[in-house]
Amino acid sequence: MDTIININSLSVSFNNKSVLKDIDLNIIKNKITAIIGPSGCGKSTLLKTLNYMTYEDQFANINGDILFNKINIKEIPKEDLRRRIGLVFQNPTPFPISIYKNMVYGPVYYGKKDKKSLNILVEEKLKISGLYDEVKEDLNASALKLSGGQQQRLCIARALSVEPEVILLDEPCSSLDLKNTANIEKMLKNLSDDYTIIIVTHNLSQAKRISDYTAFILNGELIEYGETQELFTKPKDERTQEYIDGIFG
Numbered sequence: 697m698d699t700i701i702n703i704n705s706l707s708v709s710f711n712n713k714s715v716l717k718d719i720d721l722n723i724i725k726n727k728i729t730a731i732i733g734p735s736g737c738g739k740s741t742l743l744k745t746l747n748y749m750t751y752e753d754q755f756a757n758i759n760g761d762i763l764f765n766k767i768n769i770k771e772i773p774k775e776d777l778r779r780r781i782g783l784v785f786q787n788p789t790p791f792p793i794s795i796y797k798n799m800v801y802g803p804v805y806y807g808k809k810d811k812k813s814l815n816i817l818v819e820e821k822l823k824i825s826g827l828y829d830e831v832k833e834d835l836n837a838s839a840l841k842l843s844g845g846q847q848q849r850l851c852i853a854r855a856l857s858v859e860p861e862v863i864l865l866d867e868p869c870s871s872l873d874l875k876n877t878a879n880i881e882k883m884l885k886n887l888s889d890d891y892t893i894i895i896v897t898h899n900l901s902q903a904k905r906i907s908d909y910t911a912f913i914l915n916g917e918l919i920e921y922g923e924t925q926e927l928f929t930k931p932k933d934e935r936t937q938e939y940i941d942g943i944f945g
């Protein structure tokens with residue numbers, strides 16, 4: 697199995713409060729990995745550290761290493777890293793500009809200027825996110841006019857517009873209804889042929905449905921990591937069993 701991100705002995709603390717403790721985790725390329733665990737266990741901090749955000753926090757103290765394609769992320773220019781490892785937040789965050797401008801914002805920033813190739817890119821990524829047919833008549837409409845589910849699909853399409861290798865998603869469906877959640881899950885399944893996806897979710901059924909691998913974090917420690925099917929049916933650690941049985945969390 698090809699790994700794309702190797703997390704080695706990663707510890708993160710804020711103001712001396714320890715949030716992630718000695719995490720070792722190898723993320724498999726072009727698979728979906730779910731990060732599960734009770735509220736406050738450090739899931740979002742892990743995602744934000746992968747995309748370098750935590751390193752910019754003056755109160756954060758980080759030890760250990762994260763390798764991306766075998767290169768330490770500290771040696772990769774930040775903008776390059778963020779293009780290659782995109783982050784989609786919990787609540788949809790479209791920019792208050794048109795759908796089209798949301799889509800070309802990143803590519804233009806990274807130097808793509810040719811109108812024709814931008815148009816092709818916009819169409820391709822909106823199609824992947826299942827949004828194209830719903831918005832193709834009016835790409836100049838404000839992104840804020842879209843429904844919450846459409847906005848979240850736009851944010852995923854926008855993340856894809858800069859051709860990342862990894863997409864980090866922090867609870868992307870938490871504000872969505874069942875239908876929109878199903879749309880996003882279907883899209884993520886399709887995307888995993890070409891992209892590595894790491895999704896933080898509180899929804900254990902969602903982790904079971906869509907992920908290939910699951911990592912269970914408790915109080916900042918990685919308790920168990922393995923194939924999703926295995927982790928949910930034959931967990932090795934008692935605490936994993938208790939969490940998936942809903943005894944705490």
Ligand SMILES: Nc1ncnc2c1ncn2[C@@H]1O[C@H](COP(=O)(O)OP(=O)(O)OP(=O)(O)O)[C@@H](O)[C@H]1O
Pocket residue numbers: 710715733734735736737738739740741742753755
């Ligand atoms: N920038 C920060 N400064 C100080 N403390 C922080 C910061 N970010 C996170 N924390 C603390 O780290 C702990 C873990 O937070 P984190 O958001 O990573 O957890 P989580 O597992 O994603 O939680 P949830 O499921 O509720 O979103 C919390 O106690 C939080 O208050």
